[in-house]
Amino acid sequence: MVMKKFLNDPQRVTNELLEGYALCYPDKIKLVSEKIVVRATPKSKDKVAIVTLGGAGHEPALSGFVGEGMLDASVVGDIFAAPGAPKIVEALRMFKDNAGIILVVLNHEGDQRNAAMALMMAEKEGIKVSKIVTAEDIAPGAEAPRSERRGLGGCIPLIKILGAAAEKGMSVDEILAIGERFNERMATLAVTLKVATHPQAGQEIGALADDQMEIGMGQHGEGGGNGPELMQSADWVAETMCKKLLYAIKAQAGEKICLIINGSGATTLMEMFVVFRKAYEVAKAAGLEIVASKCAEILTVQEAAGFQMFVGVFDDETLAMYNEPCDTPYWVVR
Amino acid sequence: MTNTFTKELLVSALKGALASVVARFDELNALDAATGDGDHGTAIEATLKAAVESAQQPGGLSDALSNVAMGIMSATGGSTSSLNGSFYMGLSSGATSDELDPAATVKMYESGLDMLKTMTTAQVGDKTMMDAMIPAIEAMSAAIAANPGATLADVFNAAATAAKEGAEKTSEYVAKFGRARNLGERSRGSKDAGATSLALIFQAFADAVANA
Numbered sequence: 001m002v003m004k005k006f007l008n009d010p011q012r013v014t015n016e017l018l019e020g021y022a023l024c025y026p027d028k029i030k031l032v033s034e035k036i037v038v039r040a041t042p043k044s045k046d047k048v049a050i051v052t053l054g055g056a057g058h059e060p061a062l063s064g065f066v067g068e069g070m071l072d073a074s075v076v077g078d079i080f081a082a083p084g085a086p087k088i089v090e091a092l093r094m095f096k097d098n099a100g101i102i103l104v105v106l107n108h109e110g111d112q113r114n115a116a117m118a119l120m121m122a123e124k125e126g127i128k129v130s131k132i133v134t135a136e137d138i139a140p141g142a143e144a145p146r147s148e149r150r151g152l153g154g155c156i157p158l159i160k161i162l163g164a165a166a167e168k169g170m171s172v173d174e175i176l177a178i179g180e181r182f183n184e185r186m187a188t189l190a191v192t193l194k195v196a197t198h199p200q201a202g203q204e205i206g207a208l209a210d211d212q213m214e215i216g217m218g219q220h221g222e223g224g225g226n227g228p229e230l231m232q233s234a235d236w237v238a239e240t241m242c243k244k245l246l247y248a249i250k251a252q253a254g255e256k257i258c259l260i261i262n263g264s265g266a267t268t269l270m271e272m273f274v275v276f277r278k279a280y281e282v283a284k285a286a287g288l289e290i291v292a293s294k295c296a297e298i299l300t301v302q303e304a305a306g307f308q309m310f311v312g313v314f315d316d317e318t319l320a321m322y323n324e325p326c327d328t329p330y331w332v333v334r
Numbered sequence: 335m336t337n338t339f340t341k342e343l344l345v346s347a348l349k350g351a352l353a354s355v356v357a358r359f360d361e362l363n364a365l366d367a368a369t370g371d372g373d374h375g376t377a378i379e380a381t382l383k384a385a386v387e388s389a390q391q392p393g394g395l396s397d398a399l400s401n402v403a404m405g406i407m408s409a410t411g412g413s414t415s416s417l418n419g420s421f422y423m424g425l426s427s428g429a430t431s432d433e434l435d436p437a438a439t440v441k442m443y444e445s446g447l448d449m450l451k452t453m454t455t456a457q458v459g460d461k462t463m464m465d466a467m468i469p470a471i472e473a474m475s476a477a478i479a480a481n482p483g484a485t486l487a488d489v490f491n492a493a494a495t496a497a498k499e500g501a502e503k504t505s506e507y508v509a510k511f512g513r514a515r516n517l518g519e520r521s522r523g524s525k526d527a528g529a530t531s532l533a534l535i536f537q538a539f540a541d542a543v544a545n546a
Contacts, residue, residue: 011376055411055412077411077412078380078410078411078412079373080373080412081373081377081410081411081412081415082411082412082413082415083411084406084407084408084409084410084411084415084416084419085407085415085416085419086404086407086408087408087411109413109511109512110411110412110413110414110415110416113413113415113416113417113453113454114407114411114412114413114415114416116416116453117407117416117419117420117453148515198363198367198372198373200373200376201363201366201367201372201373201375201376203363203364203367203372204367204372205367205370205372220370222369222370222514222517223517223518223520224517227520
C-alpha cells in the first residue's frame, strides 16, 4: 500500500516537526542546534540537569516533556533512530556548570551505544554525567534480565519524578536513589493491532493480519512476546495485560500505584477508556490503590493502533515527586 | 590496479560504496523491515554520504579516517552511528602512514575491528553486521599470513568474498542483538541488512583497488 501521510521531503521530517513544535510552544521550549530541545528559560545552575535522548517519530515523547519540573534537554535523532554521539555531547556541554547532569537512556541498542560513546567523549572533556537506564518492558517475561528488556513509555513518569527531585535542589545521588526506586518497580506492556509505516522508508514495520493482535510488540513495530494471536475483547486484553504487569512488579495489596494507558497513535481515547476501566478493576481487585492515572498519547508509534499499559508502584517520596508542579508542553501539574 | 592504500583510494572506494548502496536502497530497507524498523537503506546511505564528504577534507590518511568517524557520528544516529564511528576511529589509529602496503593495510583493518569490538559484543552467528565484518577482516589477515607477497587486490578480494558469504549465512541465524532480537525464532529466514550492506561496501573497496 502507498504511504499516506502529510509530509514534504521525508528526509527533512524530523527538522520540520521540531521547527513546528518550537513555534507552537515558544513560551516553554526552544530548539537549538537543529536537534536539541531545551527549556525556553533554563533552570539555575545550582540544580541538577535532566537530559534524555531518542529517535523522533514518537511525538510527543520525548521532547514534549522538556520544561520546568521535567527535562532540561532532549537530544533528538532521526525517525526511530538515536542521535549520534557528537550531538549528545553538544547538549551535555550546555549543562557542564550545573550541579550535575543525569542522562536518561531507554534500553535500545542505538540509544545505549550512542550514549556510551557520548559519555566517553564527555569524560575526555571533563564533563561528569550520571546515567539512569529504563528497561521496563515485560514482553520478554517477568524474570528476563534488564539487558533483554526494552525501555518503553515508562521513561516519562520516571522523568516526572527525576525532574521534580532535581527542581527541589537535590543532589545527583539523591535524585538517582529516588529514581531507581521507582525504576525498579515500574513495568510496561504493549499491544498492537495495526503496524506503523516508517515515514522515511515508506515501509510497514512488522506485519499483522486483519484479525490479529500482538501483545508485547515494541514501539517500532518490532516483535516481542509470543507473536501474533487472534483479536480479543477489550476486557480480555486489559485483564491479561494488567495481571502480567502486577505480577512483574510484585505488587502487594495496600500499595499505591500509577496506572497509565498510553495510546500508540491510531487508537481512540474511547478505546483507551474502555481498556482503563477493566485494568482499574483488576488492580483494585488485587487490593491496590490507584492514586495516579492517565489515558493519553505520551509516546506514540506513528499510526500504529494499540497501546502501552504502564504500572508503577509508589512510595511516599516518589508519589510526592509525581505530584509536584511541572510545566511542559505535554504534562502540566499546577 | 594499485598496491598501495591511500587517501585517494579511500575516497574513490567510499564513492563506489555509496553508489552501490544507493542502487540497492529499497532492497536494504525491505530486508530491515522484515526484522527491524525498515530504515537501514536510509541509514547506510546517510553514513556513506557523510563518509565521502569527510574523507575529502584536508589532511593525511589517518586524518581522513578520523574525519570520516566524526562525520558519520555527526550525520547519523541509530545503532549504526557509533558502530561505524568506532570502526573508522580504529582504522584512523591503525593508519601508520599515508601510503600503506598490503600488510600495513591489513594491520589497519585489524585495528578497526579491535575498536569496533569495544562497542559491541556481537559474534559471528548473532545476525548483525559482525557476521560480515569479522570473517572479512580474518580473511584479510589469513591472506597475508598465507602469502606475505599478497597484493592489495588479493587482500580486498578475500575480504569481499568472506563478507558476502558471511552476509548470506545470516538468513540461517536467529537475531541476538538490536530490535530484531525481540523476534526470536521469527527472525530466521531473512538476511541481516547491516551485514548485507557491509558486504557491498567491501566489494566496492575491492573494485576500487582493481580499477585504481
